[in-house]
Amino acid sequence: MTEGQIVEPTLFELSSAGRRGVTFPDLDVPRAGLPESLLRPDLPLPELGEVDVVRHYMRLSKFNYSVDGGFYPLGSCTMKYNPKVNEDAARLPGFAFVHPLQPIETAQGALGLMFEMQEWLKEISGFSAVTLQPAAGAHGELTGVLIMRAYHQSSGDAKRVKMLIPDSAHGTNPASSGVVGMQIAQIPSDERGNVDLAALKAQCDETVAGLMLTNPNTLGLFDENLEEVIKAVHACGGLVYGDGANLNALLGVLRPSDVGIDVMHFNLHKTFSTPHGGGGPGSGPVGVAAHLADFLPTPLIGIIEAGQGDTPPLYGYVTPKKTIGRVKAFHGHFGMIIRAYTYIAMHGPDGLRAISEYAVLNANYLRARLNKTYHLPHDRICMHEFVAEGRFEGSDVRALDIAKRLMDYNFHPPTNYFPLIVHEALMIEPTETENKDTLDRFADVMIQIAQEARTDPDLLHNAPHNTPFGRMDEVKAARELVLCCWLPEDYEK
Amino acid sequence: MTYIPISPTEREAMLAAIGVKKVEDLFKDVPAKHRFPKLDLPPALTEMEAAASLEGWASGNETTRDLVSFLGAGAYNHYIPAAVDHILRRGEFYTAYTPYQPEISQGTLQAIFEYQSLVAALTGMEVSNASHYDGATAVAESVNLAYANFRGKRTKVVISPTVHPQYRATLRTYTQGMGLELAGDDSQADLEAGPEAIASLVDDNTALVVVQYPDFFGRIHDYTQLVVTAHARGALVCVAANPTALALLKTPGAMGADIVVGEGQPLGIPLSFGGPYLGFFTTRKQYIHKMAGRLVGETVDNRGQRAYVLTLTAREQHIKRERATSNICTNQGLMALASAVYLALLGQAGLRQVAELCYHKAHYAAERLGKIPGFGLCFSSPYFHEFSLCCPRPVEEVNAHLLEHGILGGYDLGRDYPALKDHMLLAFTEMNSRDEIDYLVEVLSEVSHD
Numbered sequence: 001m002t003e004g005q006i007v008e009p010t011l012f013e014l015s016s017a018g019r020r021g022v023t024f025p026d027l028d029v030p031r032a033g034l035p036e037s038l039l040r041p042d043l044p045l046p047e048l049g050e051v052d053v054v055r056h057y058m059r060l061s062k063f064n065y066s067v068d069g070g071f072y073p074l075g076s077c078t079m080k081y082n083p084k085v086n087e088d089a090a091r092l093p094g095f096a097f098v099h100p101l102q103p104i105e106t107a108q109g110a111l112g113l114m115f116e117m118q119e120w121l122k123e124i125s126g127f128s129a130v131t132l133q134p135a136a137g138a139h140g141e142l143t144g145v146l147i148m149r150a151y152h153q154s155s156g157d158a159k160r161v162k163m164l165i166p167d168s169a170h171g172t173n174p175a176s177s178g179v180v181g182m183q184i185a186q187i188p189s190d191e192r193g194n195v196d197l198a199a200l201k202a203q204c205d206e207t208v209a210g211l212m213l214t215n216p217n218t219l220g221l222f223d224e225n226l227e228e229v230i231k232a233v234h235a236c237g238g239l240v241y242g243d244g245a246n247l248n249a250l251l252g253v254l255r256p257s258d259v260g261i262d263v264m265h266f267n268l269h270k271t272f273s274t275p276h277g278g279g280g281p282g283s284g285p286v287g288v289a290a291h292l293a294d295f296l297p298t299p300l301i302g303i304i305e306a307g308q309g310d311t312p313p314l315y316g317y318v319t320p321k322k323t324i325g326r327v328k329a330f331h332g333h334f335g336m337i338i339r340a341y342t343y344i345a346m347h348g349p350d351g352l353r354a355i356s357e358y359a360v361l362n363a364n365y366l367r368a369r370l371n372k373t374y375h376l377p378h379d380r381i382c383m384h385e386f387v388a389e390g391r392f393e394g395s396d397v398r399a400l401d402i403a404k405r406l407m408d409y410n411f412h413p414p415t416n417y418f419p420l421i422v423h424e425a426l427m428i429e430p431t432e433t434e435n436k437d438t439l440d441r442f443a444d445v446m447i448q449i450a451q452e453a454r455t456d457p458d459l460l461h462n463a464p465h466n467t468p469f470g471r472m473d474e475v476k477a478a479r480e481l482v483l484c485c486w487l488p489e490d491y492e493k
Numbered sequence: 494m495t496y497i498p499i500s501p502t503e504r505e506a507m508l509a510a511i512g513v514k515k516v517e518d519l520f521k522d523v524p525a526k527h528r529f530p531k532l533d534l535p536p537a538l539t540e541m542e543a544a545a546s547l548e549g550w551a552s553g554n555e556t557t558r559d560l561v562s563f564l565g566a567g568a569y570n571h572y573i574p575a576a577v578d579h580i581l582r583r584g585e586f587y588t589a590y591t592p593y594q595p596e597i598s599q600g601t602l603q604a605i606f607e608y609q610s611l612v613a614a615l616t617g618m619e620v621s622n623a624s625h626y627d628g629a630t631a632v633a634e635s636v637n638l639a640y641a642n643f644r645g646k647r648t649k650v651v652i653s654p655t656v657h658p659q660y661r662a663t664l665r666t667y668t669q670g671m672g673l674e675l676a677g678d679d680s681q682a683d684l685e686a687g688p689e690a691i692a693s694l695v696d697d698n699t700a701l702v703v704v705q706y707p708d709f710f711g712r713i714h715d716y717t718q719l720v721v722t723a724h725a726r727g728a729l730v731c732v733a734a735n736p737t738a739l740a741l742l743k744t745p746g747a748m749g750a751d752i753v754v755g756e757g758q759p760l761g762i763p764l765s766f767g768g769p770y771l772g773f774f775t776t777r778k779q780y781i782h783k784m785a786g787r788l789v790g791e792t793v794d795n796r797g798q799r800a801y802v803l804t805l806t807a808r809e810q811h812i813k814r815e816r817a818t819s820n821i822c823t824n825q826g827l828m829a830l831a832s833a834v835y836l837a838l839l840g841q842a843g844l845r846q847v848a849e850l851c852y853h854k855a856h857y858a859a860e861r862l863g864k865i866p867g868f869g870l871c872f873s874s875p876y877f878h879e880f881s882l883c884c885p886r887p888v889e890e891v892n893a894h895l896l897e898h899g900i901l902g903g904y905d906l907g908r909d910y911p912a913l914k915d916h917m918l919l920a921f922t923e924m925n926s927r928d929e930i931d932y933l934v935e936v937l938s939e940v941s942h943d
Binding site for chain 1: 495496497498499503504506507508510511512513516518519520521522523524527528529530531532533534535536537538539540543544546547548549550551552553554555556557558560562564566567568570572574576578579580582583584585586587588589590591592594595596597598599600601603604605606607609610611613614615617619620621623624626627628629630637657659660662663665666667669670671672713715739740741742743744747756763764765766767768769770778781787788789790791792793794795796797798799800801802804805810811813814815816817818819820821822823824825826827828830833834836837838839840841842843844845846847849850852853854856857860875892896901904923926927930
């Protein structure tokens with residue numbers, strides 16, 4: 001290692017034979033014979049003291065950018081502030097130590113909370129029924145597509161295998177349809193960033209299973225022809241899937257079911273403030289209109305015995321009549337559901353609407369401040385996010401360079417190179433939890449970077465400069481494929 | 494306005510900069526007749542009130558701390574060292590996104606890289622991905638790997654009936670559009686039959702064989718011969734393993750398995766009524782391009798420093814789109830971190846100690862429970878920390894009796910296996926003292942006398 005470098009050794013490099021972190025009480029029962037032929041000869045795990053482990057992870061944590069540390073305007077990811085009370089709530093011993101297979105009489109608190117969460121999500125979205133089981137947004141999509149497929153099959157309509165997906169939809173939509181065996185037909189966007197109605201109608205035939213619609217779409221635009229789009233799909237017998245990843249723009253603004261969307265997933269880790277955890281866990285509940293309710297995954301949380309007077313109802317498990325089955329073990333990401341429940345409880349109906357109003361206000365304010373300095377391919381009022389082009393005429397600076405340069409100013413970059421339909425896309429979503437000072441500082445820096453792109457493009461090409469690590473050799477990673485720590489020699493048997 | 498730090502004056506200035514008069518003007522694209530619906534939800538609570546409300550729900554549960562618990566069946570009551578949650582509560586970890594910007598995400602990336610290494614070491618496999626949702630979905634995704642490996646030309650999957658019933662159910666859900674034949678997925682099959690019965694179902698059309706280790710009943714089988722048979726037919730083998738057991742037992746990797754997956758919850762993740770948990774997924778290097786999920790690889794930055802990046806992303810949904818093996822995007826990042834911290838704190842000696850405590854306590858319990866008149870152990874194979882106990886009365890009644898005495902009894906196997914009516918699956922961990930086990934014996938003895 002060269003001097004001045006800050007590389008943190010791996011757990012395996014820090015290991016020293018014979019060190020112990022945690023120990024457990026001595027065995028208090030007689031030893032039983034071990035099945036000798038079924039034992040492993042060695043266990044190549046590191047050996048460390050507790051302080052070694054804590055300092056290791058403390059040092060690693062300092063290499064991370066986070067919402068707690070700064071502004072994270074990552075488009076379509078809704079990196080809003082994660083309230084601390086949510087974290088405490090999820091860790092209450094009365095929740096954390098409940099086994100998923102306990103008799104329902106001993107888990108009424110957990111089941112009651114989940115039941116109420118189903119009811120709240122129904123009210124927010126207008127849907128007739130909600131499952132909390134899916135583990136993440138893409139898992140919710142998979143659940144939704146399986147429900148659409150099962151619905152058509154139960155109507156004897158097995159030829160419906162075509163899924164229409166606008167080019168402004170979320171990136172997971174094609175894969176979610178593909179893994180279920182659907183054929184994908186991509187629908188282009190029109191000049192104003194809406195679904196191209198003529199192109200959509202040309203695809204609407206008796207083989208259409210449905211449309212997967214992200215609205216507001218990944219351009220941050222609310223489709224101006226939304227009701228016509230939905231009508232066209234319904235007219236040919238298809239269903240409309242709503243990708244709820246952008247729901248942060250619509251709380252108390254529009255209930256997706258009211259405009260005819262048949263099925264939608266929620267991202268509790270976007271709209272309802274549960275933390276992203278460095279890649280997960282998320283939670284992707286799915287809501288459906290009445291005609292799809294029988295197909296939801298099993299089990300749902302329901303009332304088994306009605307309450308009377310002071311006696312609360314008895315909550316338990318209910319299996320929908322034509323269920324697609326289970327999409328995972330147990331009942332969903334309960335810990336995330338608690339966090340989102342706390343968040344909704346603290347907002348109430350007016351607070352929820354305020355979330356979306358301010359998310360949209362903040363996005364439009366940034367859009368207004370960056371307009372002209374950056375080319376905006378769709379220069380109209382946006383919803384909770386917008387897309388700018390990260391390129392300048394006569395300059396070889398790219399969106400990637402702008403993204404990396406932002407790190408030097410201690411900002412997380414926007415999503416870049418998505419959506420694919422905008423050249424050098426920079427997709428900016430400030431969320432409602434940022435104040436005006438932060439937005440102004442970000443806008444000032446973006447304008448400054450545009451200036452630097454003209455005067456000193458190499459400053460951008462070589463960025464970041466002020467971060468602990470510089471740009472990565474991604475080719476080396478893919479070519480050499482070192483995917484595990486080096487293990488000391490005596491481990492290799 | 495709970496977490497919205499904008500003053501009315503600032504709002505007015507922002508509206509002016511945008512060029513609209515009021516916030517409502519920003520929503521003109523929303524169909525007017527549906528715009529701003531009134532939501533029938535309870536009024537907002539302050540943090541103090543919300544905290545009290547949540548305490549109220551939490552107090553409506555009886556937990557594995559209030560009761561003496563012998564419930565397992567896929568989720569286990571283990572001790573979690575305090576340092577695990579202290580590290581998880583670092584905002585730098587839990588409020589970060591997926592590490593798509595490696596220059597400012599090295600903490601997450603190195604932590605995942607180390608997680609991959611720990612899981613590979615535990616399973617005896619070559620590569621691990623950055624996680625799946627849980628054990629059930631990891632099993633389901635193993636079918637996607639095998640299906641893609643044979644380009645859809647092999648259409649049969651053999652799965653042992655002794656794989657967790659909820660994992661099998663999840664696999665059925667995932668594969669319902671794929672036109673696969675599922676063999677062995679029969680809860681009425683002979684449960685004593687052992688791996689040979691599964692091997693006999695493998696043919697030249699078989700893409701994948703799935704078994705569990707220890708199986709759902711806690712039994713330990715050596716699958717080496719099954720792997721040989723499956724490989725002779727060209728099929729792959731997936732073993733769903735309990736990670737605690739792997740501290741003690743021969744690894745599925747050493748048995749020749751092609752894919753090893755499992756539920757990582759026992760590694761420092763609270764029971765939390767079923768989630769979030771952790772699906773781990775490992776395979777051999779030759780199948781890496783068909784494996785789903787994120788993968789972290791080592792590289793260097795432009796200053797010559799060792800560093801880590803997400804690699805082989807061309808396999809994933811956001812690039813391969815509808816041709817991807819899986820649609821997984823968000824995974825269980827923070828849960829993978831929890832398990833890595835847990836494994837680092839326990840180390841080889843600590844994890845082995847936990848595994849041995851589980852093993853010996855279960856065997857002590859079996860020895861005593863098997864002698865209670867009317868009760869009996871139903872399988873003779875070696876087992877790890879769980880076993881099936883035959884009861885003289887319906888499990889529901891036995892469990893109700895146990896609950897009256899503050900004991901959370903075992904899982905009712907009759908729910909999933911008709912032949913195991915009146916059988917309960919009991920689990921033992923380091924959390925169960927000898928006194929607790931003796932107490933269980935005492936209370937169950939009353940059942941046999943009633």
